[in-house]
Structures are given as structure tokens and as C-alpha cells.
Amino acid sequence: MAGDSSFDQDKNKLAEYETSSSGSYKSSRGCFNSKTGELMGRNFFSWIKLLSFFFIFCGVMSTLFGLCMGIFFQTLDYYIPKLKIEDSMIGSNPGLGYRPAGGLGFKTINGDYKGLSIYSSLIWFRHGGDGNFDRLRENLDKFLEEYEPGFFANQGASLTKCDFESKPKLTDESCEFNKEWLSDQGADIKCISAEHYGYYYGKPCILIKLNRIYDWFPDPYDINEVRNHSTMPLSLKNDIEKIYEEKCDDDPNKYCPYLNMVWLHCDGEDDPDKENLGLVSYTPFRGFPGYFFPYRNQRGYLSPVVMVQLKNPTPAVLMNLECTAWARNIRHNRLKREGLVHFELLMD
Known part of the structure; x- marks a missing residue:
């Protein structure tokens, strides 16, 4: 069977390495085999295929990431935030x-x-x-x-x-x-x-x-709210009252821009x-x-x-x-x- 043949080939290859008289593979096991010309178990063409795959893979992923970021930034404004006031994390x-x-x-x-x-x-x-x-x-x-x-x-x-x-x-x-x-x-x-x-x-x-x-x-606040506020400091109330008396009409129901x-x-x-x-x-x-x-x-x-x-x-x-x-x-x-x-x- 194909599986047994592949196994026998690997077994023979291993025996060949161990019985090699030069010992070049043993002395640099896992790095370079001078007899077969393999580097870390791969020959030159195998390394070319592997590196080509990684370069193409990284290139495709970088392109997709760049496209996604470009589309995302098209939805943003440099001066106007997308989320405002209540919808933002800052709140209102x-x-x-x-x-x-x-x-x-x-x-x-x-x-x-x-x-x-x-x-x-x-x-x-x-x-x-x-x-x-x-x-x-x-x-x-x-x-x-x-x-x-x-x-x-x-x-x-x-x-x-x-x-x-x-x-x-x-x-x-x-x-x-x-x-x-x-x-x-x-x-x-x-x-x-x-x-x-x-x-x-x-x-x-x-x-x-x-x-x-x-x-x-x-x-x-309008002046009525200031006067009836239960937690506003008294000194602040007094200062607002002075501003109201100096700048505003006597009618408390009329809008005063100075408030x-x-x-x-x-x-x-x-x-x-x-x-x-x-x-x-x-x-x-x-x-x-x-x-x-x-x-x-x-x-x-x-x-x-x-x-x-x-x-x-x-x-x-x-x-x-x-x-x-x-x-x-x-x-x-x-x-x-x-x-x-x-x-x-x-x-x-």
C-alpha cells in the first residue's frame, strides 16, 4: 500500500542517516544535512514553497485589513463624533x-x-x-x-x-x-x-x-426654581437673586437672559x-x-x-x-x- 511504502522509505532514510560514516548529520542534527542538502529537513524547493505561501498569505491578510480600515474610516468624521451625549461613554x-x-x-x-x-x-x-x-x-x-x-x-x-x-x-x-x-x-x-x-x-x-x-x-434654572431649590447653597442663591434684581424684570415668569x-x-x-x-x-x-x-x-x-x-x-x-x-x-x-x-x- 502507499502508506506502507512511505513508511518504509522514511525508515530506510533514518537508518541511512544513523549508519552514515561521515557523521555530518549527527553533528548538526536538526539544522543542515550536507549529504542531502536539506536545511532542517527541507530542501531548497520546499523552503521556496513554504516562504512563498507565507508571503502570499501575509500579503492577502494585510490587504484585507487595509481595506476594512479604509472602509471603516470612511464612516467617521474628523470633527463630529459618531456617538454624542447620551449615546457616548462621556454621557451628558x-x-x-x-x-x-x-x-x-x-x-x-x-x-x-x-x-x-x-x-x-x-x-x-x-x-x-x-x-x-x-x-x-x-x-x-x-x-x-x-x-x-x-x-x-x-x-x-x-x-x-x-x-x-x-x-x-x-x-x-x-x-x-x-x-x-x-x-x-x-x-x-x-x-x-x-x-x-x-x-x-x-x-x-x-x-x-x-x-x-x-x-x-x-x-x-429660572428664578422660581432657584428660590425653591432645596440643596443649592444659600450664598449662591443670594448672588443669583442680586443678579436678577439688577438685570431682569420684576416678573418672575418672564424669561431673563442673564440667568x-x-x-x-x-x-x-x-x-x-x-x-x-x-x-x-x-x-x-x-x-x-x-x-x-x-x-x-x-x-x-x-x-x-x-x-x-x-x-x-x-x-x-x-x-x-x-x-x-x-x-x-x-x-x-x-x-x-x-x-x-x-x-x-x-x-x-
């Missing part, structure tokens, strides 16, 4: 961010602090002439670079001046945000780089931003933290104006930011601070950090 509940971030950074072998740490939410500094707040100032300067005029190419073509009474923007337009607005002209110590953002004087400034969510609109805001409130998490925090000011707004939204990846888009300045925090006391955003469609969850941001402050 924005969080807050803050600067300066990075905590103390990483300590080198020489004892110097270098870089930023994503695991630290502590703002720890020493104020005064021998202060160590340079890294905090640099972090704020770096973040605010994009707010400098002309940072983005052709930025002026898409930016427009907006206010609470302006008309809705076009899809490719975004509102101007001037870096100079972050400087409170009535404050003795201003939140600017020239004055070390208040860290030199023991009046630190913390920049708060609302995280971007594509095509998200805030749903602001088109995502309100911001920063305070200590617990009663001891609130006592040690002292007075807090917000510049330029008491939150984030609604006319900056939605974010649609516009060219040169600038997120609205708020400078929160602590006027007289208690030195040498570790404080747990929390800033919350307030609108109808913003929920607060400390565990998931939704609608808020937490950080610690220690001033020596």
Missing part, C-alpha cells in the same frame, strides 16, 4: 476641572520635584518671599497660553463677540473669551501672572473650567473646611455663561473659565474643597465626580 453630565493641577509632582533622587502627578489633587505651597509657588504659576500660565490672541491660526475668522442678549451663534462660530477678563479690577491682588496669581500674597487663585461635551447645551448660566459654587466639603476657607470671589462671572455652548469642535474654540480667588484662607490647615456646577441637567455625584471637582489646599 459634565464634570469640572481645575488648575493648577498635578500636586507636588514627582520627587527625583536629588530631592527636587519634577513634573506633575495625575494622582495628586493637593495644592500645597508656601507663600511670601521664600515661597515655592513657581510651579503653580507656570501651570496656570501654560493653560492660559491658548487664550492669548492669535494662538490659533485664523482664530479671528470663527470668534465672535457674544453677550447674554446676543443672537444664537452659527454652527462654525464660537464666542470670544478674553484672558484679561480673569483680572478683577476691583481686587487688591489680581489673578494675573505678574502678581503670581495671588500665591505670593496668600490669596491663591484657582482656575475652574467646565469639561467639554460635544453638542451639549446647559438647561438653566442663562451654569452657576458655579466653591466651598469647603465639611463645616471645618468652610470655616477655614474664608471669603471667595469669582471672576469674571459667577459661573459659565450659556452663550458659550454648545461646543462643536469649532476652530479656535475657547472654553469659558472662572478664576476663584480665596481671599483669606487659614494658613497651615489642610482644607478639602469642592466646586459644583448648577443647572437643571447637571447632577452631582461625589463618588463618580459628576458635576463637581474636589481638591485639597494647604498654605504654609
Whole structure:
């Protein structure tokens, strides 16, 4: 039979190798047989066939993969995400961010602090002439670079001046945000780089931003909802009431554009933290104006930011601070950090 013949041939071949007087196969078993010219049990033409198969196989698979990726990328837009708001993993509940971030950074072998740490939410500094707040100032300067005029190419073509009474923007337009607005002209110590953002004087400034969510609109409270809100901080209610009395009509049922805001409130998490925090000011707004939204990846888009300045925090006391955003469609969850941001402050 054919099977027996093949077996006999292999058996004879093995016996021939073992009885070979030259011993060349034994000395390089599994590699090269000088008698038959085989390399690892295969002759030249066998290797050509095997390598040709693998090259053709890899070529076909690479071509199929490239075609699949090409078709897949044709379904994506470089500027508009396929999944938005509720359908995306980000969801529809924005969080807050803050600067300066990075905590103390990483300590080198020489004892110097270098870089930023994503695991630290502590703002720890020493104020005064021998202060160590340079890294905090640099972090704020770096973040605010994009707010400098002309940072983005052709930025002026898409930016427009907006206010609470302006008309809705076009899809490719975004509102101007001037870096100079972050400087409170009535404050003795201003939140600017020239004055070390208040860290030199023991009046630190913390920049708060609302995280971007594509095509998200805030749903602001009306004055009746603010007055009847059960969990909104009393100081925030009072500030909104003042804005309403100054800017809006007396009719509470009439729409007031100056309430088109995502309100911001920063305070200590617990009663001891609130006592040690002292007075807090917000510049330029008491939150984030609604006319900056939605974010649609516009060219040169600038997120609205708020400078929160602590006027007289208690030195040498570790404080747990929390800033919350307030609108109808913003929920607060400390565990998931939704609608808020937490950080610690220690001033020596």
C-alpha cells in the first residue's frame, strides 16, 4: 500500500542517516544535512514553497485589513463624533476641572520635584518671599497660553463677540473669551501672572473650567426654581437673586437672559473646611455663561473659565474643597465626580 511504502522509505532514510560514516548529520542534527542538502529537513524547493505561501498569505491578510480600515474610516468624521451625549461613554453630565493641577509632582533622587502627578489633587505651597509657588504659576500660565490672541491660526475668522442678549451663534462660530477678563479690577491682588496669581500674597487663585461635551447645551434654572431649590447653597442663591434684581424684570415668569448660566459654587466639603476657607470671589462671572455652548469642535474654540480667588484662607490647615456646577441637567455625584471637582489646599 502507499502508506506502507512511505513508511518504509522514511525508515530506510533514518537508518541511512544513523549508519552514515561521515557523521555530518549527527553533528548538526536538526539544522543542515550536507549529504542531502536539506536545511532542517527541507530542501531548497520546499523552503521556496513554504516562504512563498507565507508571503502570499501575509500579503492577502494585510490587504484585507487595509481595506476594512479604509472602509471603516470612511464612516467617521474628523470633527463630529459618531456617538454624542447620551449615546457616548462621556454621557451628558459634565464634570469640572481645575488648575493648577498635578500636586507636588514627582520627587527625583536629588530631592527636587519634577513634573506633575495625575494622582495628586493637593495644592500645597508656601507663600511670601521664600515661597515655592513657581510651579503653580507656570501651570496656570501654560493653560492660559491658548487664550492669548492669535494662538490659533485664523482664530479671528470663527470668534465672535457674544453677550447674554446676543443672537444664537452659527454652527462654525464660537464666542470670544478674553484672558484679561480673569483680572478683577476691583481686587487688591489680581489673578494675573505678574502678581503670581495671588500665591505670593496668600490669596491663591484657582482656575475652574467646565469639561467639554460635544453638542451639549446647559438647561438653566429660572428664578422660581432657584428660590425653591432645596440643596443649592444659600450664598449662591443670594448672588443669583442680586443678579436678577439688577438685570431682569420684576416678573418672575418672564424669561431673563442673564440667568442663562451654569452657576458655579466653591466651598469647603465639611463645616471645618468652610470655616477655614474664608471669603471667595469669582471672576469674571459667577459661573459659565450659556452663550458659550454648545461646543462643536469649532476652530479656535475657547472654553469659558472662572478664576476663584480665596481671599483669606487659614494658613497651615489642610482644607478639602469642592466646586459644583448648577443647572437643571447637571447632577452631582461625589463618588463618580459628576458635576463637581474636589481638591485639597494647604498654605504654609
